[in-house]
Amino acid sequence: xxxxxxxxxxxxxxxxxxxxxxxxxxxxxxxxxxxxxxxxxxxxxxxxxxxxxxxxxxxxxxxxxxxxxxxxxxxxxxxxxxxxxxxxxxxxxxxxxxxxxxxxxxxxxxxxxxxxxxxxxxxxxxxxxxxxxxxxxxxxxxxxxxxxxxxxxxxxxxxxxxxxxxxxxxxxxxxxxxxxxxxxxxxxxxxxxxxxxxxxxxxxxxxxxxxxxxxxxxxxxxxxxx
Amino acid sequence: xxxxxxxxxxxxxxxxxxxxxxxxxxxxxxxxxxxxxxxxxxxxxxxxxxxxxxxxxxxxxxxxxxxxxxxxxxxxxxxxxxxxxxxxxxxxxxxxxxxxxxxxxxxxxxxxxxxxxxxxxxxxxxxxxxxxxxxxxxxxxxxxxxxxxxxxxxxxxxxxxxxxxxxxxxxxxxxxxxx
Numbered sequence: 001x002x003x004x005x006x007x008x009x010x011x012x013x014x015x016x017x018x019x020x021x022x023x024x025x026x027x028x029x030x031x032x033x034x035x036x037x038x039x040x041x042x043x044x045x046x047x048x049x050x051x052x053x054x055x056x057x058x059x060x061x062x063x064x065x066x067x068x069x070x071x072x073x074x075x076x077x078x079x080x081x082x083x084x085x086x087x088x089x090x091x092x093x094x095x096x097x098x099x100x101x102x103x104x105x106x107x108x109x110x111x112x113x114x115x116x117x118x119x120x121x122x123x124x125x126x127x128x129x130x131x132x133x134x135x136x137x138x139x140x141x142x143x144x145x146x147x148x149x150x151x152x153x154x155x156x157x158x159x160x161x162x163x164x165x166x167x168x169x170x171x172x173x174x175x176x177x178x179x180x181x182x183x184x185x186x187x188x189x190x191x192x193x194x195x196x197x198x199x200x201x202x203x204x205x206x207x208x209x210x211x212x213x214x215x216x217x218x219x220x221x222x223x224x225x226x
Numbered sequence: 227x228x229x230x231x232x233x234x235x236x237x238x239x240x241x242x243x244x245x246x247x248x249x250x251x252x253x254x255x256x257x258x259x260x261x262x263x264x265x266x267x268x269x270x271x272x273x274x275x276x277x278x279x280x281x282x283x284x285x286x287x288x289x290x291x292x293x294x295x296x297x298x299x300x301x302x303x304x305x306x307x308x309x310x311x312x313x314x315x316x317x318x319x320x321x322x323x324x325x326x327x328x329x330x331x332x333x334x335x336x337x338x339x340x341x342x343x344x345x346x347x348x349x350x351x352x353x354x355x356x357x358x359x360x361x362x363x364x365x366x367x368x369x370x371x372x373x374x375x376x377x378x379x380x381x382x383x384x385x386x387x388x389x390x391x392x393x394x395x396x397x398x399x400x401x402x403x404x405x
Contacts (some may be wrong), residue, residue: 020245095381156290157291
């Protein structure tokens, strides 16, 4: 008769040393549902606190509110993908992740161009460093709390590809904020929108990847027993 | 058969999440032989005890990430795969360690090709497949994971996994036809 398979003594001792009951993570759909209000807050922050852009009527409801709602929906899809990446055996496929990330980048640039086409700045305002910095800093600060919450959720799971998880989370936070910020900012100039607004999303993305690298390092350090 | 096993593993995992040490032992007894063979196939090596232990340590640390609504085996296999990849990165080893074919561990044989040759010939032919192709064939044809489950484990679409598996089987048949 074969011996029953038993865990090695060292492993058994380590497990027993830390065998407190744990609460399983909520299913991904429920965690996303709990994050919807946070994403909505990030989306509404600029229009509610700073007001709507002067030419919102000229831009039109579809390109203003409709396109921003699409950005919010894309943000939620990115957040869902990030949450999935943080759970083993729930990874998103590479084509799906690439599609989401490229759609986010493409949509931001396409909306900048389309808005400028519909409502160009008749007397181009001089792009000052102050206006550039205000939008860039505002978007990064508005997106940072949502990104922080997402990174905590990712770190509590086990991301098999932590850099991708961080990038998806950051792009999700960036899209949510950018969708609202473009309803507030009066500058249609694509140079301003691409460098300042999209630049802020890129900065959040870099932050997400860096945080993902930290998560990866922590996970690797934990893998080998001391 | 897999459904009954999945139900048992789910119950054990729930007890383990609640802090039951006996459940961990039973879970180990159920999963360790399967994970050992998977790690052997991934590493092309027979000495996988350290990796197996690391896998169970990672399972322990990540036990809260198990969703009771889903089966345990894909979750555990995905963690084993993650530990293997981390080990490759840490040791900066190449993707395919050069294990001579005669020293390669005996690999499980998919039923689809079982009758095509002797077991040792089949095992040697399997060892000549690329790591990705071998992994897909074993996960689907030997351990019974669906293409969708494998896709979520390795970060690919179910369609891409199906194509990879079918190509791998074709390559395997081709290898077995060669004298």
